[in-house]
Amino acid sequence: MQVRSADILKVVRQIVFRGLFAVLAVTVLFGFIPSNGEAAEYKLDDFVILVDDQLIIKGAADVNAYTGAGRRTDLGSRNYAEIGGKARCRIPVGAPTLADVAVIAPNIRLGNFAAVSHIIYDAATGSYADVATAGRIGPDLLESDMGNNSLNDTGIKDLPAFPAFPGTIIPGIVDVVIPSAGSQVVPPGAYRDLLVGFKGKVYLQSGVYTFRRIIFYPSGEYNVFFENNTEVRVKEFVTFSEYGNVNPTMATDVVLYVEGSDGTYGGDNKNPKGVYGEPVAFYYAGDGHFCLCFVYVPNGTIGLRGKSQPPHTTQWFGLSFLEVSTLRISLNQSTEICYIRPGIECACITDFILNSDGTLQVKGVNFSEETVERLAIFTPDAALIAGGVTSGNTGSDQLHSSLDFISLDRFDTQNDVVGALNAAGYTTGAEFLLGIIYPIDLKTGNVGGYCIFTDKKLVLP
Structure with missing residues (x-):
């Protein structure tokens, strides 16, 4: 993250664990999301x-x-x-x-x-x-100035970094072939090609899929259904032909990565040509439902055409984007965010306020139901072990279902935290540290990690 004098900055000493990687008692500089009168920047x-x-x-x-x-x-x-x-x-x-x-x-x-x-x-x-x-x-x-305008007055003209790409994609060796009018549930794993015929149906489950190619062809009322928390990685190219539906049930946290560049791949890529005359790496011909959290094609063109029924609800990231059809596409912003924001590795606390009724106002970064599993409450001498902490040690944690997420930089507790600590046997003057426990990654099954705020202690009144 770039630090600018116009930002509101706080120096926050925290203990941060993300997965199996640890940074102990680090000093972190956070530039906050601006409010009126503060610095604006592209996000x-x-x-x-x-x-x-x-x-x-x-x-x-x-x-x-x-x-x-x-x-x-x-x-x-x-x-x-x-x-x-x-x-x-x-x-x-x-x-x-x-x-x-x-x-x-x-x-x-x-x-x-x-x-x-x-x-x-x-x-x-x-x-x-x-x-x-x-x-x-x-x-x-x-x-006329990308670094000084109504959306960005930082002086920095760069647009935001893309989400992280999952690295080199290695497909499997067995094809998944769904014939015309056929249907199949495909478990997560590594495959070669996903080939779906006329009116074919495929059901993808929560987890990570790897393919060499995805080809829905010919056109005609196909469906690809997803469970929540599904990640699809494609080595070469994707073809979604016309009159098909991609995630018509609007499952959440479904993302698609395509590693390939525009090209013919021996004549097998029959997508329309992209911005430099080669068949595009990703293509959806429209006239159906398309709803993914995001599509990311870093080395090739995203090609869209055809009517949107309803509007495509997706974020599109890539090398290039092309739409030249006279059939009208309609685009909505994704209703969810499924990536870790560049410059912010995790949700962390930067301050809190103890209210007179014993509830807390908690301030920080990257707060949402997707990034916060619980507000954990620790005694100062609690043992904090990389990858091994899933809750506080006071028996007074506040689960995300009992938190009111006001914005990305604030949530409030619904419950009387002071009362819960009193009920657990702690008395006036007792000191505690607050922390965020991250959700388990449903794709990998790994513990999400945690972030402990150490600059300020909660003191019982």
């Missing part, structure tokens, strides 16, 4: 599309502004973005009067039928071109 959570190279949406497309709290629905490229050309591109729907969706890139080009609210480019290193001769609307807000 990965705010991007519905973020790519390294080319972001091209020439065909019919709608981006729907996020309606939940605390996030946006921006589109970003570290190099080039082109909006408009073949049909109406509404970024967002309601542009230009709705100004809560931005297109952000050093180089931006607007073509025919582009309807945009907010453009951020970089005049110092890039360019802005409006070549439209018909139907262009907006932008209502045009800003």
Whole structure:
């Protein structure tokens, strides 16, 4: 994490254990999520599309502004973005009067039928071109410095880092073949290819899957169902043909990684061509339901076309993104966050307030029901062992179901913590340390770890 003088900084001495890796009594600098009047910066959570190279949406497309709290629905490229050309591109729907969706890139080009609210480019290193001769609307807000604008006043022009990629993907040697109108439950594991025919159904369970290729072909009413907490890793390319549904039951924490670059793979990749003339590494032809937490294609193009029924609800990360069809796609921001935010390894406490009724206001970073299994309460002499602590030692922990998550940087306890400690035999003046115990990783089964706040003690009144 970069540290800037404009940030609100705290020096927090903590004991942090993440999985089997330990950092004892480290000093951590956290830059907090800004409120009004504080520094603003780009955040990965705010991007519905973020790519390294080319972001091209020439065909019919709608981006729907996020309606939940605390996030946006921006589109970003570290190099080039082109909006408009073949049909109406509404970024967002309601542009230009709705100004809560931005297109952000050093180089931006607007073509025919582009309807945009907010453009951020970089005049110092890039360019802005409006070549439209018909139907262009907006932008209502045009800003020319990627490091100093309404969304980012840090002076740093870099867009956020991507989530971590799981490393080199090694497929198995056995294909999974589902014939036309067939169905199969496939347990987690390493396979070669997943091949699904017309009206085929595949059921993927909670866990990690590895494939060489995924090919749903030909078009026609296929379904791929997921359980919650499913991770799919693909070595080469993915083809989801038309009229199919990907996660129609909207299982949560389902992510897809595709390692491959654009290419023919001996003629086996029959996807449409990407930004540099080779078949794209990921393709969904539309006319169905597509809902994943995120899709990440770091070395290739994400290709989309076809109608969205309902809107695709996904974050898209990759090398490039391409949509040129006259069939309208509709994009929603993902309703969940399934990655560890860059610069923050885990949920940790940075301060707390003891209320008069014995409840606690707890402040920190990365708080959610997905990152906090419990608020643990320890005596100062508690033995803290890497990978071996799953609760406090006072019998007074507060499970996540009894916590009110106010925001990513605060939760409140519903219960009287002081009363619970009194009931456990502790009296006035007794001192305690607070900590966060992380959930078990349902994909790997590993203990999530913990983070103990040591700069301030809870003292019983």
